[in-house]
Amino acid sequence: MARILDILVFDGSGEASLPGLSRLDIRTRDWDGSAAALNKTNFDAIILVDSDIDRLKPVIEQINASPSRNVPRLAIADGTDVPEGLDAWLRPPAAANQIASRLRALVRLKVMEDIVRRRRAAAEVFGHDDFMVAEESGRPTVLFVGEATTRFLDLRHALSRAEADVVAAFSSYSAFDYLHERAFDAVVLNATTRQEMAFTISSAMRRNARLYHTPVLLLSRSNRQEEADEAFARGVSDILPWDADETEIRERVLRLASERQRRRKARAQLDACRATKTLDADSGLFRARFGLAHLQDLLNAGEKAHRPTGLVLMRLGAPSEAQSDAAIRSARIQFASMLRHLLRAEDCPVAMANDLYAAILPCTHLDGADSVAERIRAIAECTAFEGDDPLKAFRLTVETGTSEARGGETAEALIERTQRQLGLPQTKAV
Secondary structure (H helix, E strand, C coil): CCCCEEEEECCCCCEEEEEEECCCEEEEEEEECCCHHHCCCCCEEEEEEEEEEHHHHHHHHHHHHHCCCCCCCCEEEEECCCCCCEEEEEECCCCCHHHHHHHHHHHHHHHHHHHHHHHHHHHHHHCCCCCCCCCCCCEEEEEEEECCCCCHHHHHHHCCCCCCCEEEEEHHHHHCCCCHHHCEEEEECCCCHHHHHHHHHHHHHCCCCCCCCEEEEEEECCCHHHHHHHHHHCCCEEEEECCCHHHHHHHHHHHHHHHHHHHHHHHHHHCCCCCCCCCCCCCCCEEEEHHHHHHHHHHHHHHHHHCCCEEEEEECCCCCCCCCCHHHHHHHHHHHHHHHCCCCCCCCEEEEECCEEEEEEEECCCHHHHHHHHHHHHHHCCEEEEECCCCCCCEEEEEEEECCCCCCHHHHHHHHHHHHHHCCCCCCCC
């Protein structure tokens, strides 16, 4: 189950209609434009609705001057003069799945960028000060897939004026050749003639860990709700109308491309926090003391912003048949490496002890922590590790405990409460 998002909705035209969001775990409340609501900051994003996007400029300025200035903003409006300060823009009518998809992507990106700041601060406390990452080239690259219709020429012209590179692939085979050769900031699929091919490519990208976060735009003639729902279920990020003008093409494609670049930068910055002073030497996971400090910071921030924090503890068990300490140690190291790849970039994997590991999950409720624990346990317990006899592999058992932070609870108390699910006494951070 996805985390429920609380969204503030500003309706500048009095005609806002956002049906179906509640069934997608999006909870909305109306905002009349007063400053009081912006001062509370107990919401995840803002939707701005107006028949003329230009009229949203003063509202955006008001948000920029408030404590909510870092909250993602999604505009649903007609117009061509798109103001600065928007994270995403959709043309009405926008499907509920489309709105929910864009909101969740924006909120998660903001969470990642917030975790970058917090994890970096924790790393500095532990004496790490080298956070240099390679700078993005700044020139977005877009892959167009499908028949070279006049819309491809329009797309290339619109993006070239914004100094973006456009590469064309006229078949699915050449498309995946390009996708595996280089990184793209966005992919535009021409679904006007071969819709099923477009859906197949989008679905395949969402099954690929390296391509999962690459935004996919569908160029479509259809306005049918059923087809839009299927598109978003297949992993499409946005649907670009066939009759979109150059301004709309440029804005919507480049905003998604910018999100992709920001996500790559945030991930690189999170990786830069991995250093000798913050990591356990054997497992390559964060040290327990580092995880404890980072968790306490998340709890403090989450209480102010009304955001949840989830925790998963994992205790490994060796098989009953005799294995050497070296074989078990090697299996633990392999499990730790696997754990890193089973978590999101913003999650924090921690080595608590030789056989005890933790996953700190920002902005995650208990049901989300339960899902993470189930996935880790299922994958780990079906993984064969090499034993002393190369012909006799063995498996580890994984016991898990999950919790969601309670108001006013310290990091030590949260960990101890979760450890009790495993029948463990309090473990001292080292």
